[in-house]
Amino acid sequence: MREPDDAPKRAPARRAAARRGPLTYVLRLIVIAYLFFLIAWPLYLVGQNAFKDGFGAMRDVLTDADTVDALLLTVQIAAISVVLNTVFGVGISLLLVRYDFPGKRVLNALLDMPLSVSPIVVGLALTLVYNGRSGWFGPALEDAGFQIIFAVPGMVLATTFIALPLVIREVVPVLEEVGDDQEQAARSLGAGAFTTFRRITLPAIKWGVVYGVVLSLARALGEFGAVKVVSGNVLGSTRTATLAVEEKYLNFDKDGAYATSFLLALVAVAAVIVVSIFKPKGKR
Structure with a gap:
């Protein structure tokens, strides 16, 4: 059976997919966790504390x-x-x-x-x-x-x-x-x-x-x-x-x-x- 014309283009993608294993997903999880605890979570806490009592603190800041x-x-x-x-x-x-x-x-x-x-x-x-x-x-x-x-x-x-x-x-x-x-x-x-x-x-x-x-x-x-x-x-x-x-x-x-x-x-x-x-x- 004849391969499609774009088979050479798909070959690198297939090889990359074949190389994916459990280690790849573990590394991704580590990177995501690192960014979450270093960046996302602290920023979220700042926003949470800024609005914990509604828009009162923000209103006070913008009117001061x-x-x-x-x-x-x-x-x-x-x-x-x-x-x-x-x-x-x-x-x-x-x-x-x-x-x-x-x-x-x-x-x-x-x-x-x-x-x-x-x-x-x-x-x-x-x-x-x-x-x-x-x-x-x-x-x-x-x-x-x-x-x-x-x-x-x-x-x-x-x-x-x-x-x-x-x-x-x-x-x-x-x-x-x-x-x-x-x-x-x-x-x-x-x-x-x-x-x-x-x-x-x-x-x-x-x-x-x-x-x-x-x-x-x-x-x-x-x-x-x-x-x-x-x-x-x-x-x-x-x-x-x-x-x-x-x-x-x-x-x-x-x-x-x-x-x-x-x-x-x-x-x-x-x-x-x-x-x-x-x-x-x-x-x-």
């Missing part, structure tokens, strides 16, 4: 002026940080993939430092550089009318530093995969650098950029350590939502802390889910 100011400041800082990291992240990605230059490996290694250095250390380092009294650049900046530490600019710097590698690490693999053949063809036909980027490069890396933006947004919304050091935690001025969560929890307002935490987690999780839903199937 100080908490609303903290949430708005968090969104503002996160938005600025995401824009900065997107622009510079795409530029640095192009530099790493499309060009060879001395010190390239060193630069590539330095870009991962925000993932390995404690946020507290980041905050202290920024303070040493931009402190208005003893920092390297702080006194000169304050003389010019710019306060960095214990002000919003320092909080933006800290948040941007922490989320720096996320766009780059999403875009670099995509650039390496698509190559530069189409870009060279466009340049050979007379297209300028900006036109080539807008018409060729950007559409090719679009979903890498989107995922990098989502990860940067989630990271920026949840930043605590570095922001705590450089902000001063002044009520109504430099207190972000994560600092408000700590303040509420320490002041025995656990319902308010859970409700604020739930809002932050909801935005981050919703962003990831929306991107996953609307991303084309071939890109998932």
